[in-house]
Amino acid sequence: MKTSSPYPDSLEILLSELKRIPGLGPKGASRIALWLLSDPSRRSIPLSRALANAAEKITLCLECGFWAEATLCKICSDSTRNGSVLCVVEQPMDVLSIEKTGIFRGLYHVLGGRLSPLNQVGPEHLRISQLLKRVEQLKPQEVILALGADVESLATMSYLSSILKEKMIKVSKIAFGIPAGGGIEHADVLTLQNAFKGRSLL
Template sequence: MADYPPAFQELIAALRQLPSVGPRSAERLALYLLESPPVVSQRLATAIADCRQRIVPCERCGFYAEGPLCTICSDDKRDRQVWCVVEQPSDVLKLEKSGSFRGLYHVLGGRLSPLDGVGPEQLRIGSLQARLEAEKPAEIILALGADVEGETTALYLAPILKSSGARVTRLATGLPAGGGLEFADSVTLGYALSGRREL
């Protein structure tokens, strides 16, 4: 039975490695790249290569940077007294899009999970401690997930961070803004109740 030429099959196999791309999507994308003008695939290839070459973790916070420091760490207008500790670089962008946070970040690069072999050494905790000693922020917000791994990481970090003299807080868990009670699941509602505020 005839099949695609080996080079084409390799392209499909490479695309299939990407998250959320199944065999049919990979084939469709490969066909599109092959049939569209060469400039389309050249642009994609250059963008990927450039990214891999230029993007490095920020020396200070671990977010994506094109130089030693990311745009946030090199921005003088940011509040250096408040830090937000997150799991992944993508979490930084989520918080930035909210527009509510003007402080600095620290990206851990994951969360503690003995089941997956992730211990403190695999995370950027050492560099966080070094930063704490050098920069001495007033408050650190732990913006980690509310699942078991996120909570374990928060519980692990809290005493370390507190020993630096900083105020340590966690993100509140509760109802989505603009949503009625009927859209909240029972667990979220439980968290929202226990974290209720005085009016």
């Protein structure tokens, strides 16, 4: 016979939400729930406010697709950034990884994924038309493709490279000390710095 859970309903709901977080199993979810609830005024209440606030305010930058609270993100609004170099990445997290290296001072363009015919992700599902529009407006001297090293990322880079070169844009891709099959969010700072320095023209 199935025994019902001994937890109060509200805790059961909290646990089932926590378990949905990638990488967090039932044990981790229970540990976090216990930690949050053992001091509500200093833990669970500020966290729930921060979550609600971020969920309400965070949107994607209209220009580059990175996280923003206004129309433009902090990077696109920063007049000291070099608009003549555009770095294309797959996900907003990749911008954070590259920013940590301090090696890149240009602007970004977040695609929002990569081409994946098996999962029905075509060019129209990514921010590729916006990329072409930005390239026409910014007329960058170089577009750096900083995508991962798996098959789909490589195919996406090859597609982007061909359509950008049609527009007579200089296109390069970062070098890979990054493990094959790995996304750039897993690369350490030194590897990423070297990948930018060792980029090659396409």
